[in-house]
Amino acid sequence: MNKYSMLLRREFWENKAIWIIPAAIGGVLVLGTLFGRVHIDTVASPAQVRAVAKAVLFGLSILFFIMMSIYAGWYTLDCLYADRKDRSILFWKSMPVSDTETVLSKLLMAVIVIPLVYFLIADVTLLLMSFIISIRLSDLVGGGFWYADNWLQLQAAWVYLIVTVAIWYLPFTAWLLLISALVRRAVVLWSILPPLAVMLAEHWFFGSRVLLTLLSNRSIGYPAAAFHDVNGSMWETTPLGTQSGDGKIELPRSIWTLIDPLAFLSSPGTWIGLAVGAAMIFAAIQLRQRRTEL
Amino acid sequence: MPPLIEARDLTKKYGSHLALDRASFVVEPGRIVGLIGPNGTGKTTALRAILGLSSYEGELRVLGRDPFRERADLMRDACFIADVAVLPAWLRVDHAIDFVAGVHPRFRRDRALALLEKTEVKPGHRMRQLSKGMKTQVHLALTMAIDARLFVLDEPTLGLDLLSRRRFYDALVNDYMDETRTILITTHQVEEVENLLTDVMFIDKGRIVLDASLEAIAARYAAVAVNSDRLDAARAEKPFYERRTLGKTVLYFEQPNIETLAGFGEVHTPSISDLFVAKLSIGAA
Numbered sequence: 419m420n421k422y423s424m425l426l427r428r429e430f431w432e433n434k435a436i437w438i439i440p441a442a443i444g445g446v447l448v449l450g451t452l453f454g455r456v457h458i459d460t461v462a463s464p465a466q467v468r469a470v471a472k473a474v475l476f477g478l479s480i481l482f483f484i485m486m487s488i489y490a491g492w493y494t495l496d497c498l499y500a501d502r503k504d505r506s507i508l509f510w511k512s513m514p515v516s517d518t519e520t521v522l523s524k525l526l527m528a529v530i531v532i533p534l535v536y537f538l539i540a541d542v543t544l545l546l547m548s549f550i551i552s553i554r555l556s557d558l559v560g561g562g563f564w565y566a567d568n569w570l571q572l573q574a575a576w577v578y579l580i581v582t583v584a585i586w587y588l589p590f591t592a593w594l595l596l597i598s599a600l601v602r603r604a605v606v607l608w609s610i611l612p613p614l615a616v617m618l619a620e621h622w623f624f625g626s627r628v629l630l631t632l633l634s635n636r637s638i639g640y641p642a643a644a645f646h647d648v649n650g651s652m653w654e655t656t657p658l659g660t661q662s663g664d665g666k667i668e669l670p671r672s673i674w675t676l677i678d679p680l681a682f683l684s685s686p687g688t689w690i691g692l693a694v695g696a697a698m699i700f701a702a703i704q705l706r707q708r709r710t711e712l
Numbered sequence: 713m714p715p716l717i718e719a720r721d722l723t724k725k726y727g728s729h730l731a732l733d734r735a736s737f738v739v740e741p742g743r744i745v746g747l748i749g750p751n752g753t754g755k756t757t758a759l760r761a762i763l764g765l766s767s768y769e770g771e772l773r774v775l776g777r778d779p780f781r782e783r784a785d786l787m788r789d790a791c792f793i794a795d796v797a798v799l800p801a802w803l804r805v806d807h808a809i810d811f812v813a814g815v816h817p818r819f820r821r822d823r824a825l826a827l828l829e830k831t832e833v834k835p836g837h838r839m840r841q842l843s844k845g846m847k848t849q850v851h852l853a854l855t856m857a858i859d860a861r862l863f864v865l866d867e868p869t870l871g872l873d874l875l876s877r878r879r880f881y882d883a884l885v886n887d888y889m890d891e892t893r894t895i896l897i898t899t900h901q902v903e904e905v906e907n908l909l910t911d912v913m914f915i916d917k918g919r920i921v922l923d924a925s926l927e928a929i930a931a932r933y934a935a936v937a938v939n940s941d942r943l944d945a946a947r948a949e950k951p952f953y954e955r956r957t958l959g960k961t962v963l964y965f966e967q968p969n970i971e972t973l974a975g976f977g978e979v980h981t982p983s984i985s986d987l988f989v990a991k992l993s994i995g996a997a
Contacts, residue, residue: 424815428811431804504798509799509851512792516784
């Protein structure tokens with residue numbers, strides 16, 4: 419067990435950005451909440467406060483999740499390549515750690531550990547922000563930021579999102595890992611250009627768009643695969659007051675009614691994606707075994 | 713005891729280039745073996761195969777294992793420094809120790825720390841802050857603290873200054889070597905390791921051209937410096953190589969009649985470097 423935790427710790431030593439980026443975002447948000455100038459002269463109803471609080475919690479969590487996805491993609495693309503670029507692979511390979519263990523430890527970082535770090539930092543940030551807002555605007559918001567159900571929904575949403583995104587987008591993650599183990603330079607270009615070239619070639623020679631359709635279905639098919647289709651929208655319009663002039667806000671529906679783990683697990687797309695991803699991870703391990711230098 | 717390394721017809725192709733051409737050799741336990749050859753003749757390729765870093769054709773067993781398929785297992789009993797300066801720039805010295813302690817069952821932290829005590833390296837240093845010589849000291853401390861049966865070094869002193877090189881080899885011989893261990897070392901600077909080795913293997917164009925212990929070499933080869941007036945008579949004894957120096961010609965003989973040679977001049981055992989030059993020159997001819 420010590421061996422595997424050490425493989426993960428090593429990733430934190432090498433990639434400080436794993437926690438620096440979300441900590442910086444969190445820090446800016448907390449400082450902004452602490453020292454930002456507030457000017458509110460309307461009196462909000464409890465329903466309004468609650469809606470705004472939910473919007474803040476979920477909106478900022480989505481921001482963290484998007485940043486996390488971008489970083490995790492970059493991490494995956496770089497992780498195996500970096501060892502070859504600085505030749506440190508010759509040191510790592512002198513240890514009794516198999517190539518399978520190495521590649522899987524990096525995959526685990528990308529799809530579970532890094533998201534968990536962002537989750538943790540997002541939670542701490544939001545707790546601090548809610549705390550500060552509740553004090554600074556106590557007259558206005560009261561306990562509006564402390565509905566237990568909102569917080570529970572947030573935790574559930576993070577966990578559900580991390581797991582299902584890891585599975586659904588495994589083919590993409592595995593592709594980045596494969597490129598990271600394979601190419602000698604320009605990892606970003608190599609990750610994008612070959613699929614693009616195949617798409618163009620396919621279009622010119624056969625006039626078809628099979629790959630494009632496959633990739634775009636995978637890219638945008640996630641919400642439909644993992645969530646209930648609640649009247650075609652995951653968002654609901656929440657009126658901000660009792661009168662029509664009080665405005666409205668778009669909020670995500672309750673996570674409890676949205677998530678659909680059974681449908682996700684019984685969708686063929688989920689398993690096909692897992693199989694394709696596993697095949698590419700296997701290939702990445704083979705490459706890691708054979709490619710020692712750039 | 714079975715041999716530590718056993719290679720039979722070890723072959724490695726890069727495209728049409730034969731980096732290793734049916735090389736066969738055996739390394740016995742307790743030896744310090746020098747794998748010596750010009751640059752680009754298969755030394756590193758052979759080591760990479762032995763360490764499980766590349767695939768190969770032919771048969772190869774290292775500590776009874778197939779190195780390519782069982783590299784992780786092999787690395788419990790074998791360790792290597794492949795070239796200097798491969799410790800990543802971001803790694804801190806204390807973290808490097810933590811890491812090896814965490815993944816290697818045979819690593820002794822106290823030993824690594826004791827070895828580092830003797831250097832100017834501090835635990836909080838990052839590799840990027842260290843000179844090449846200091847980095848090599850760190851790497852050597854990490855590696856020598858592993859209770860391994862086989863230690864492989866590939867051009868370990870490349871790019872080091874004279875002082876660092878001397879320290880490196882002193883540490884290796886004084887703090888590490890004992891009869892339970894085997895060291896395999898490649899270098900193209902023969903003079904540097906000459907006094908260290910118990911065995912040598914010469915490799916040229918992917919083939920092993922000589923594989924012998926130093927005692928065997930002393931018994932098998934002789935050189936004699938001959939004045940020009942006796943040169944023709946000495947040549948009749950069929951030297952395999954000759955070299956001109958300061959008015960004399962040094963003739964090299966394989967399995968000579970020492971008494972006959974003594975008549976031409978002072979007979980001596982050729983140094984490894986001279987033998988290397990002699991062997992490889994006839995190969996090139």
